[in-house]
Amino acid sequence: MNSLKEDLAEYxxxxxxxxxxxxxxxxxxxxxxxxxxxxxxxxxxxxCVKRWERQMKTKYKDLSESEKNSDRLEANKILxxxxxxxxxxxxxxxxx
Numbered sequence: 062m063n064s065l066k067e068d069l070a071e072y073x074x075x076x077x078x079x080x081x082x083x084x085x086x087x088x089x090x091x092x093x094x095x096x097x098x099x100x101x102x103x104x105x106x107x108x109c110v111k112r113w114e115r116q117m118k119t120k121y122k123d124l125s126e127s128e129k130n131s132d133r134l135e136a137n138k139i140l141x142x143x144x145x146x147x148x149x150x151x152x153x154x155x156x157x
Contacts, residue, residue: 065146072142076135084109 063071087109093102116124121132 065143068142068146069139072139076138 084105085103088103088105091102091104092099094100095102116128119128121129124132
């Protein structure tokens with residue numbers, strides 16, 4: 062049986078995968094001449110970079126309501142992992 066820490070780490074990894082997929086969906090691939098050779102690069106559009114930089118520098122309390130809602134949805138997913146774990150332990154305690 063996984064520990065709560067492992068369950069949360071698994072969720073964190075899945076959330077990271079989701080973020081990378083989203084980021085790459087916003088970007089495009091380009092061949093770029095670097096250091097004397099052509100390299101395949103992923104280019105992130107400037108509007109995305111500006112938005113994400115602004116969000117990185119903004120405290121939660123100062124985010125827009127839609128940005129806060131996005132973070133609340135993520136918090137709900139974390140709480141679901143914890144709640145699932147707690148309910149499992151409550152069930153195990155009843156069996157003892």
